[in-house]
Amino acid sequence: MKTLDNIGRIVLIAISLLFGAGSAETFAQDSSYQGKTIRIIVGLAAGGGYDVYARAIARHMGKHIPGNPAIAVENMTGAGSLVSANYLYKVARPDGLIISHFIGGLFLHQLLGKPGIEFDAPKFEFIGTPMQDNFVLGVAKSTGVTDVEKWLASKQVVKFGGIASGTGSDDVPNILKATIGLPLQLVSGYKGTSEIRLAFNGGEVSGVSISWESAKSTWRKEVERGDMVIVLQGNTKSHPELTKVPISINFAKTDEAKKLMQIVLQAHGPTVRPFVLPPRTPKDRVQILRKAFIDTMKDPEFLAETRKANLDINPTDGATLEQNVQEIMKLEPTLVAKLKEILK
Structure with a gap:
């Protein structure tokens, strides 16, 4: 050591x-x-x-x-x-x-x-x-996933690209997987969301946790073309531009799950x-x-x-x-x- x-x-x-x-x-x-x-x-x-x-x-x-x-x-x-x-x-x-x-x-x-x-x-x-930051989960159009409730019911595993523990690309999917059973596999180790975007467009991964603020700017083409579908907000309240996208806190079934989710989302919101x-x-x-x-x-x-x-x-x-x-x-x-x- x-x-x-x-x-x-x-x-x-x-x-x-x-x-x-x-x-x-x-x-x-x-x-x-x-x-x-x-x-x-x-x-x-x-x-x-x-x-x-x-x-x-x-x-x-x-x-x-x-x-x-x-x-x-x-x-x-x-x-x-x-x-x-x-x-x-x-x-x-x-x-x-x-x-x-x-x-x-x-x-x-x-x-x-x-x-x-x-x-x-x-x-x-x-x-x-x-x-x-207001984190969202986006999945590739090719997965066929368009609705988070159907995704949860189908248990279809979607491969997400991540950066490292401590980042919203990793912590948000991990807390949602643990608290609401979101079926995903996290592949971590990319140097930033720009590298994840290349992997996403190349079919190496099919999902990403990213702030909506970054998605609108650096993933604009994928969002506008519909190649990336925003299926869930990793927030405790809805973003005004995403009122039709459900928020993750509503899927928590216990008080402990809500508390755990809130802690992680706080760390990746006002201080991120x-x-x-x-x-x-x-x-x-x-x-x-x-x-x-x-x-x-x-x-x-x-x-x-x-x-x-x-x-x-x-x-x-x-x-x-x-x-x-x-x-x-x-x-x-x-x-x-x-x-x-x-x-x-």
Whole structure:
């Protein structure tokens, strides 16, 4: 085990040299970002929903920061964005120049004691989220599945593509399989939803759990052509654009099933798209970036771009995001034990 830990440290040190982090001590002497470059490190592959949102924000956020710094987006994939989260916590300098955008479902998985997690979520500094995910389950037209009740009755197993435990592509199908008996097989290990889309279009998998917000943007062709049929909302309440699609919570037959479902959907809703800074980032930098983030969410040019790209904007500020993460960490032990079995 010590050998594996040492290897992990070496990998993180190598990543830090590759991605380059500025000197926190030097930067602390100047509160302006003039002449600096901020890096947003996305934990998933280019072309997926997380990447698309990050790049849209990067194109506009700099003008809302004193000194108008450049903002560059880089991708650091691995283990469903866990590599990037660990990097931010253990390696990245707390100088306000490195922001990470990884899957917020990892916060829940820290509580569940999942292997590989090397961060303590409440110690991060939180900037905000651009929107709240509403997960849906989409299946290929070729499966013949068009109605979730008939699917449950037929017990037809549909193969879903996933990324890793801790992501909505995996956790949402797993919790629905455990609580309402949804007949599916999860094939995990794809680097992002862009790779799952290629597998879906190639017939390698026939289903996906994805946020409706991402589906409308990055899976637009599949949705518009009817190649992907949305059969179930993985939500506790219906999305206004999907009123004819049933919601998963209504299929739960026990109070425990509802509680378990609600916990996972909470982790993959309000907190699932966090923009985060390393622990010990100076508070003045945190406040500058929090304000710039929210100002970007109101920027007319940014909103025009996101409307054109079909990207929903429903932001949460940094203070609220921080509070939501703290709430997840207070989950009662009996439910933690149940979820450990389901999301293993």
